[in-house]
Amino acid sequence: xxxxxNIAITADAEAIKNIIATHGHAAEHNYNHFINIGEMMxxxxxxxxxxxxxxxxxxNKNDIWCYSDPIAPEEKRLEIFxxxxxxxxxxxxxxxxxxxxxxxxxxxxxxxxxxxxxKFRTVKPSYIYQWPVYDLKKWDMSLTGIKWKKLRNxxxxxxRDHKIEIFHNASNGTGSIKENFSQQxxxxxxxKWKKLRxxxxxxxxxxxxxxxxxxxxxxxFVRLIYVDGAIAAxxxxxxxxxxxxxxLQLGLPNYGMKNIGDFSYLNDLExxxxxxxxxxxxxGSTPEMMHFKNKFSPAYVYRTVxxxxxxx
Numbered sequence: 001x002x003x004x005x006n007i008a009i010t011a012d013a014e015a016i017k018n019i020i021a022t023h024g025h026a027a028e029h030n031y032n033h034f035i036n037i038g039e040m041m042x043x044x045x046x047x048x049x050x051x052x053x054x055x056x057x058x059x060n061k062n063d064i065w066c067y068s069d070p071i072a073p074e075e076k077r078l079e080i081f082x083x084x085x086x087x088x089x090x091x092x093x094x095x096x097x098x099x100x101x102x103x104x105x106x107x108x109x110x111x112x113x114x115x116x117x118x119k120f121r122t123v124k125p126s127y128i129y130q131w132p133v134y135d136l137k138k139w140d141m142s143l144t145g146i147k148w149k150k151l152r153n154x155x156x157x158x159x160r161d162h163k164i165e166i167f168h169n170a171s172n173g174t175g176s177i178k179e180n181f182s183q184q185x186x187x188x189x190x191x192k193w194k195k196l197r198x199x200x201x202x203x204x205x206x207x208x209x210x211x212x213x214x215x216x217x218x219x220x221f222v223r224l225i226y227v228d229g230a231i232a233a234x235x236x237x238x239x240x241x242x243x244x245x246x247x248l249q250l251g252l253p254n255y256g257m258k259n260i261g262d263f264s265y266l267n268d269l270e271x272x273x274x275x276x277x278x279x280x281x282x283x284g285s286t287p288e289m290m291h292f293k294n295k296f297s298p299a300y301v302y303r304t305v306x307x308x309x310x311x312x
Contacts, residue, residue, distance in 0.1 A: 012046070013031065015048065016031055016034075016046050016054065017031045019048070019052065019053065019054040019071050020054075020071055020241055021241060022052070023052070023053060023054075023071045023072050023073060023241075023242075024071055024240075024241025024242060025069070025071075025240070025241060025242055025243070026068045026069045026101070026240070027068075027131070027240055027247035027249070027281045027283070028056075028067070028068040028247070028249075029056075029068060029069075029071055029240070029241050030218055030238055030241075030247075030249075031218060032211075032214065032217050032218025032219070033207075033218060033238075033249065034046070034056045034067070035210070036206075036207040036208075036210040036211050036214075036218075037058070037067065037207050038058060039206040039207050039209070039210045040204045040206035040207055041058040041060060041065060041067070042058045042059050042060035042061075042065075043058060043059040043060075044056075044057075044058060045057050045058065045059050045064075047084055047087070049070075049072070049080050049083055049084075052072075053070060053071060053072035053076060053080055054070070054071040054072070055067075055070050055071065055080065055081070055084050056068055056071070057084070062092070062093060062094035062095065063093065063094065063095045063096070063097050064088040064093040064095075064096050064097070065096075065097045065098065066081065066084060066096065066097070066098035066099070066100065067098075067099065068099065068100070069100050069101055069104060070084070070100075077104055078104065078107045078108065078111060081098070081100070081104070081108060082108075082111065082116075084096075085120065085309055089311055094310070095308050095309070095310050096308065096309045096310075097306070097307075097308045097309075098306070098307060098308070098309070099127075099129075099304050099305065099306040099307075100304060100305065101302065101303070101304050101305075102128075102302065102303040102304065102305055105125075105304075105305040105307065108122070109122055112309070117312075118312060119311065119312060120309050120310070120311060120312060121309070121310050121311075121312055122307060122308070122309050123307060123308040123309070123310060124307070125305045125306060125307040126306050126307065126308070127305075127306040128303055128304070128305050128306070129284035129285060129286070129303065129304045129305075129306070130284070130285045130286075130287075130290050130301050130302075130303055131281060131282075131283060131284050131285065131301060131302050131303065131304065132281075132282050132285065132290065132293045132294070132296075132298035132300075132301050133245075133279050133280065133281050133282070133298055133299055133300055133301070133302070134269060134279060134280045134282065134296060134297075134298050134299055135278075135279055135299035136269065136272050136273040136277050136278060136279060136280055137278060138299070139269055139270075139273050141269075141270045141273060141274075143155065143266075147297075151262060151266065151295065151296075154259050154262055154263070155262075155263060155266055157259075158259050158263045159263075162227050162228050163227070163228055163229075164225065164226070164227050165225075165226040165227075166223055166224070166225060166226070166267075167180055167181070167223070167224040167226060168221065168222065168223055168224075169215075169216050169219060169221065169222035169223075169236070177216075177222060177224050178215060181224065181231070183212055183213060183215075185231070186212045186231075186234065187209055187212055189231045189234060189252070189254070190205055190208055190209060190212065190234075190252065191205075192254065192256075193205075193252045193253070193254070193255070196254070196255035196256055197255060208250065208252070211236075211250065216236060218238065219236045219237065219238055219249075219250070220237065220238040220239050220246075221236060221237065221238070221271075222234070222235070222236035222250065223235050223236065223267075223268065223271065225260070225263075225264055225267065227257065227260070230254070230257075231254065232253070232254045232257050232260045232264070233251075233252060233253045233254065233260055233261075233264040234250065234252045235248060235250055235251050235252070235264060235268055236248075236249065236250035237249045237250060239277070240281065243278075243279075244276070244277060244278045244279075245277060245278055245279040245280070245281060246272050246277040246279075246280050246281065247280075247281045247283070248268060248280060248281065248282050248283060249283060251264070251265075251268075251282075251283070261292065262295075265282070265293075265296055266296075268280075269296065279299070282296075282298075284304060
């Protein structure tokens, strides 16, 4: 196992990008997102296994993090994860922390119980996140029918009562975020979002600020919704590797504006459908967040589990 701790080196960056391009499959398998998360998690340390597979990881004091699933074919992920655990403890880790899909988590628990129970102990999950996914092929942009009446009426009233402009992350020209808004304006909006947010989970903003300062490098799309002369929402994401699906990673509404969250999500789903994506992944969610996202009727919901492993 090779560990790349200084990933600013161009050769290392290209190696990581190639592994993601070849074997990436999860929503968060994105090189620039990996770097941005490092702003709040600690030192980035990408692990390369057998020269072909990888794990996005972070060092935080005596903890080693496995961030998202191993970047490998499904049949290799359990084996690679356990190699990562062994290597982490051999290199001084006191605890290995991870967030992986629920199926892989169950396989890890079973494998350690059967074959490694004298070496490792798994700790009860600290969080379980729900990830709603929407079928864009079936998405009705007109919102016809009684099921959608409330959202349809809200959208119609919102577009009627406000002046709305949409700006994109094009490199230049009319409608470009970069040409119309300074980085400081976007950071100020980010600070306002954090101040007004009322979720029970802690709101981290370091990775968002890092994305803004890089002019959203690594994002396939960023959309700024401008309502009545003020930033109302900032949303963005990317095409999930080796799929025709999209991940909405960045979703920051102005909580002080009534109905902007609903309008923003509807607008994004319409945008995703218009450019030909098959499914939209709207991100890991707490039960509180799922209450909001369920109103848009996901096709299915999968789960990821955050847990820890310690040595016996």
